[in-house]
Amino acid sequence: MPSLLLSTACCPPAAWFSLVAAHEDVFIDQHEHFTKQTFRNRYSILGPNGKADLIIPVENGRTLGQLIREVRIAWHTEWQRNHWRSLLAAYNNSPWFRDFEEEIRPFYFRKWEFLFDYNMAYLQSIFNMLGVRKVIHLTDAFEMVPGSFDNYRDVITPKKRFDQWLPGYVQPEYTQVFHDKFPFVPGLSILDLLFNEGPLALENVISRREPQR
Numbered sequence: 001m002p003s004l005l006l007s008t009a010c011c012p013p014a015a016w017f018s019l020v021a022a023h024e025d026v027f028i029d030q031h032e033h034f035t036k037q038t039f040r041n042r043y044s045i046l047g048p049n050g051k052a053d054l055i056i057p058v059e060n061g062r063t064l065g066q067l068i069r070e071v072r073i074a075w076h077t078e079w080q081r082n083h084w085r086s087l088l089a090a091y092n093n094s095p096w097f098r099d100f101e102e103e104i105r106p107f108y109f110r111k112w113e114f115l116f117d118y119n120m121a122y123l124q125s126i127f128n129m130l131g132v133r134k135v136i137h138l139t140d141a142f143e144m145v146p147g148s149f150d151n152y153r154d155v156i157t158p159k160k161r162f163d164q165w166l167p168g169y170v171q172p173e174y175t176q177v178f179h180d181k182f183p184f185v186p187g188l189s190i191l192d193l194l195f196n197e198g199p200l201a202l203e204n205v206i207s208r209r210e211p212q213r
Contacts, residue, residue: 003027003149005139007035008068008119009156010056011043011126011189015165016156017205026134029153030116031142034058034066038157041071041115043189046176047090051185053158054083058115071115084108087191094177096198100129104191129194130202162187172204 004023008030009016016039020026034040041056057074060066087108091097103125112118120136127134139145143153156165171186174197193201 003145005145005149005151007153008116009039010119011191012039013187014193014205027137027145030069030138032068034068034071045090046185069116073115080108091195094195097195
């Protein structure tokens with residue numbers, strides 16, 4: 001079975017984790033260049049005013065060709081406080097937020113220097129909350145993966161519509177906090193699924209048709 005190659009991501013959508021669940025060996029490219037307006041430094045939630053993108057500001061964000069491992073988080077704004085307030089407004093009344101609150105709290109109150117390190121630590125925390133026991137490998141060079149591999153680095157992206165990410169992929173619907181105001185919104189951060197579904201989150205991730213390329 002081919003390995004899977006992904007980009008780093010902050011709190012990516014369930015579709016990202018569905019790919020991880022479908023592959024035995026998973027690699028994240030630590031030698032790629034940073035790409036703006038991707039899930040590398042943003043994630044989407046559903047709040048009282050609808051879908052909202054939470055963005056982690058980075059230093060020299062407009063610099064082309066910057067290696068992802070060298071991208072520093074910018075601290076000229078209080079983005080952590082703003083993100084935390086947005087999460088509280090969106091999920092404080094969700095069934096499982098309080099169960100996972102202590103797990104995610106450090107990512108909004110502790111400072112990280114590099115975006116890549118922040119993402120990797122947050123991903124490991126999310127794996128713990130999902131109950132996923134999987135080792136994520138890092139590449140030794142750009143797109144260097146032993147043997148054959150499926151390259152999905154730029155497939156799941158906010159630059160495309162959700163239905164263009166993985167042809168054949170279906171995210172099962174679940175009850176979202178503001179279901180009385182908005183129809184079901186797919187493609188949100190995995191946090192939306194965790195806070196609303198709790199232990200059923202992993203089942204939701206893998207309940208899908210096989211993606212086709």
